[in-house]
Amino acid sequence: MPDLVYRGGAFHADTAVEVDAGAGRILRVGPVADLASPGAAVERLEARALLPGFVNAHSHAFQRLLRGRTQWRPASVPHADFWSWREAMYAAALALSPEDVYHVSRFCFLEMLRAGYTAVGEFHYLHRDPDGRRYDDPLELAQRVVAAAAEVGIRVALLNVCYAAGGIGKPLLPEQRRFATPELDGFLDDSAVLLEAYAKESLLTIGLAPHSVRAVPRDWLKELHAWAGRRELVLHMHVAEQAAEVEECRAAYSKPPVELLAEEGVLDTRFTAVHATHISLEEAARLGGAGAGVCACPTTERDLGDGILPAEELVGAGAALAIGSDSQAVIDPFEEMRLLEYHERLRRLRRVVLTEPRNGRLEVAPALMHAGTAGGARALGIDAGRIEPGALADLVAIDLAHPSLAGWSADTLAAMLALSAPAAVVTDVWVGGRRRIEQGRHAAEAEAAAAFRRVAAQLALP
Amino acid sequence: MPDLVYRGGAFHADTAVEVDAGAGRILRVGPVADLASPGAAVERLEARALLPGFVNAHSHAFQRLLRGRTQWRPASVPHADFWSWREAMYAAALALSPEDVYHVSRFCFLEMLRAGYTAVGEFHYLHRDPDGRRYDDPLELAQRVVAAAAEVGIRVALLNVCYAAGGIGKPLLPEQRRFATPELDGFLDDSAVLLEAYAKESLLTIGLAPHSVRAVPRDWLKELHAWAGRRELVLHMHVAEQAAEVEECRAAYSKPPVELLAEEGVLDTRFTAVHATHISLEEAARLGGAGAGVCACPTTERDLGDGILPAEELVGAGAALAIGSDSQAVIDPFEEMRLLEYHERLRRLRRVVLTEPRNGRLEVAPALMHAGTAGGARALGIDAGRIEPGALADLVAIDLAHPSLAGWSADTLAAMLALSAPAAVVTDVWVGGRRRIEQGRHAAEAEAAAAFRRVAAQLALP
Numbered sequence: 001m002p003d004l005v006y007r008g009g010a011f012h013a014d015t016a017v018e019v020d021a022g023a024g025r026i027l028r029v030g031p032v033a034d035l036a037s038p039g040a041a042v043e044r045l046e047a048r049a050l051l052p053g054f055v056n057a058h059s060h061a062f063q064r065l066l067r068g069r070t071q072w073r074p075a076s077v078p079h080a081d082f083w084s085w086r087e088a089m090y091a092a093a094l095a096l097s098p099e100d101v102y103h104v105s106r107f108c109f110l111e112m113l114r115a116g117y118t119a120v121g122e123f124h125y126l127h128r129d130p131d132g133r134r135y136d137d138p139l140e141l142a143q144r145v146v147a148a149a150a151e152v153g154i155r156v157a158l159l160n161v162c163y164a165a166g167g168i169g170k171p172l173l174p175e176q177r178r179f180a181t182p183e184l185d186g187f188l189d190d191s192a193v194l195l196e197a198y199a200k201e202s203l204l205t206i207g208l209a210p211h212s213v214r215a216v217p218r219d220w221l222k223e224l225h226a227w228a229g230r231r232e233l234v235l236h237m238h239v240a241e242q243a244a245e246v247e248e249c250r251a252a253y254s255k256p257p258v259e260l261l262a263e264e265g266v267l268d269t270r271f272t273a274v275h276a277t278h279i280s281l282e283e284a285a286r287l288g289g290a291g292a293g294v295c296a297c298p299t300t301e302r303d304l305g306d307g308i309l310p311a312e313e314l315v316g317a318g319a320a321l322a323i324g325s326d327s328q329a330v331i332d333p334f335e336e337m338r339l340l341e342y343h344e345r346l347r348r349l350r351r352v353v354l355t356e357p358r359n360g361r362l363e364v365a366p367a368l369m370h371a372g373t374a375g376g377a378r379a380l381g382i383d384a385g386r387i388e389p390g391a392l393a394d395l396v397a398i399d400l401a402h403p404s405l406a407g408w409s410a411d412t413l414a415a416m417l418a419l420s421a422p423a424a425v426v427t428d429v430w431v432g433g434r435r436r437i438e439q440g441r442h443a444a445e446a447e448a449a450a451a452f453r454r455v456a457a458q459l460a461l462p
Numbered sequence: 463m464p465d466l467v468y469r470g471g472a473f474h475a476d477t478a479v480e481v482d483a484g485a486g487r488i489l490r491v492g493p494v495a496d497l498a499s500p501g502a503a504v505e506r507l508e509a510r511a512l513l514p515g516f517v518n519a520h521s522h523a524f525q526r527l528l529r530g531r532t533q534w535r536p537a538s539v540p541h542a543d544f545w546s547w548r549e550a551m552y553a554a555a556l557a558l559s560p561e562d563v564y565h566v567s568r569f570c571f572l573e574m575l576r577a578g579y580t581a582v583g584e585f586h587y588l589h590r591d592p593d594g595r596r597y598d599d600p601l602e603l604a605q606r607v608v609a610a611a612a613e614v615g616i617r618v619a620l621l622n623v624c625y626a627a628g629g630i631g632k633p634l635l636p637e638q639r640r641f642a643t644p645e646l647d648g649f650l651d652d653s654a655v656l657l658e659a660y661a662k663e664s665l666l667t668i669g670l671a672p673h674s675v676r677a678v679p680r681d682w683l684k685e686l687h688a689w690a691g692r693r694e695l696v697l698h699m700h701v702a703e704q705a706a707e708v709e710e711c712r713a714a715y716s717k718p719p720v721e722l723l724a725e726e727g728v729l730d731t732r733f734t735a736v737h738a739t740h741i742s743l744e745e746a747a748r749l750g751g752a753g754a755g756v757c758a759c760p761t762t763e764r765d766l767g768d769g770i771l772p773a774e775e776l777v778g779a780g781a782a783l784a785i786g787s788d789s790q791a792v793i794d795p796f797e798e799m800r801l802l803e804y805h806e807r808l809r810r811l812r813r814v815v816l817t818e819p820r821n822g823r824l825e826v827a828p829a830l831m832h833a834g835t836a837g838g839a840r841a842l843g844i845d846a847g848r849i850e851p852g853a854l855a856d857l858v859a860i861d862l863a864h865p866s867l868a869g870w871s872a873d874t875l876a877a878m879l880a881l882s883a884p885a886a887v888v889t890d891v892w893v894g895g896r897r898r899i900e901q902g903r904h905a906a907e908a909e910a911a912a913a914f915r916r917v918a919a920q921l922a923l924p
Binding site for chain 2 (some may be wrong): 037045064065067069070071072073074077079080081082084085107110111114140243301302303305306307308309329331332342343345346348349350351352353355357358360361362363364365397401403404406407408409412413415416418419420423424445449452453456457
């Protein structure tokens, strides 16, 4: 029993959480006196508050290798941008063996657990070998990612990426050859095999991910959406991350990306638009009206110079926000959450933008915490992100004695966490009821870090 | 001897640092074989890199009490901003006893040390008692701040604030009564007493701080500048944090703040403009041309909805950037540094904006590290922020085995730290050669936190 439990948008004292270890779900939540069977052991989590685990709804795990390696430009180049960064990213993608993919993903997932993420949506587009050939087992690399997640114990939604073009109506670039899914039927067949193979995994779900309007032909979208819909799978897509994508889309289809997706019937509550930095207000209304999700990745969007998504309009229109660590420049759900609000403050030059009503006023913290937990769970189609009976037992304990939280009260703690605290406040993390981080440490940390370092040391980038 | 030492904008191996403990300064830097006297003890800092201590050039320590307490608005208020935040800040300022000021400042300074700040410029404007009367000892509260810094061992530049008006040509507001310095002569007399009283303190310097063009009459500026200049003191001033200040200044003086300061002859290399979020490009050029410093406080500027300063133009024009934790919403020099760059990326939608030439290319990390260390030291007028013989021995050790740094090399470590790492990488901190943080802990932490909590618990805010 922790000192405080975050539930229904606020912290509550005298609340214990009982977990069904077999099912990996929360069994009961309530006053300890009501819950504990006589003589049952109650774990006293001293000076701890318990939160739902954070959900990282958009990740490219292998990009963890790029950290610190793209923060420069040649003196001859007047400025760097997303597109020059992408060259380094492609070089990394081309360099990795299946074993490398495993080791990099494993360490990256471990770093996520340590920061308080209990689930990750892995937007997986590494399919082929470095020469662009299919592996003998076409799911070779997907399996490596899944194995990496299982090894460290993070819940994963493998978002199988469809990637067919190097731009609208353009062939793939040579450096995109590992991503290639040139035929829709083949892609769906592979996806069916994935679904079948992992149907019984308790920590794994599958989703579909048409990469973007740049990389997927318009006439595939309906079928991808229908295929996913029949199986109740989530559908994720990069949308309007860069102005150039919007321009290309307008030039080819005479409409911006979200309008195109609406026309193809893709927008619904199982759809998540990733980024949405360059959408119009009409498109924000369209996403909201469809009840779609929007996954912001603000630590990446600031790093890549993507820009700021119109979060206030999206939420106002009814879209559900989620967060993602994307390029792994930073892995910290607290920072990711607060940037949703802080980037809006910088854009609008006012405070307290994203709010939910609480205690007779409008509070920022519940809105941000919702995006970091339940919003992400919704995007990945998992019943997590809330401490309620029946939900998955994905939980995070934080250290109430951490200096960044000094002065907390039950009323201010959520705001301190959402706006001010570092991920270093996280002490313990449970996924499906099983503790994977204990006192800030993961049992596999030394080995996983050593293997990651070996891959990083071998990687040469331009 | 650590694994790596940050010196001259890059990390170097096989480098030891010898400290003169009596003088609190660095004595020698070089290969360990050259330095160690035969038989001398060499402290081996295993898996550590050594950096110059970070300098927090703009702080209001008592505002640490506001953390988590202003992240909401009444449902009836359409939006919150800097000015509504200021009401809560004034309420906190009015509530504190001298003992409270000591306890809050002490804990806040301790939190800074733990994050890697070795020096702080405390922009001190709490002068009078809660009724607006002078204390029997007019320096009562200044002494509490100084004692708090001395107790935890952080180096402090006490920036004595001059605050005479509630707006240009307007009387002070009732809630500004504790800040009042109604007469210039009286303010300078108090400053002279401060200088005299603390002349021999090794960890303390004094500077002058006309609060802003809002709060200080134009015809005081020349004399304040001359008085500071004769004593070689630094002069700090809030400049153009909010658009309303610029409008008020234009209305009263027909020119914006920096133009006014230029006309009054205040701009020089000892001057630091704090914020500068709403300056024009001409004013940026003016600050740069004078060789002035500019202290950005981006974690506060995003929290208060102030906006983004034109960092690229300022640096291009010759201004020296520094960082400050200001309102203490976040205390993390790494986050503060990276936001200088990241806010520019969000504003310009491109990458790699603030750079220094290194290794035949333009790198972001040295520019950010410079702002976080040497730039701040320059703003405070102290010889720190660099690991060189003769400089103050203010040093920070970071944990090279921290997960956020996995995959580092000597070439990428600075970029990982400046753009990606949390303050949790800091393990040990020395000020004037004396270790104040050891393995992430300060000896006074429990006691200081308990006293802080007592003050926080008593504070009622609107």
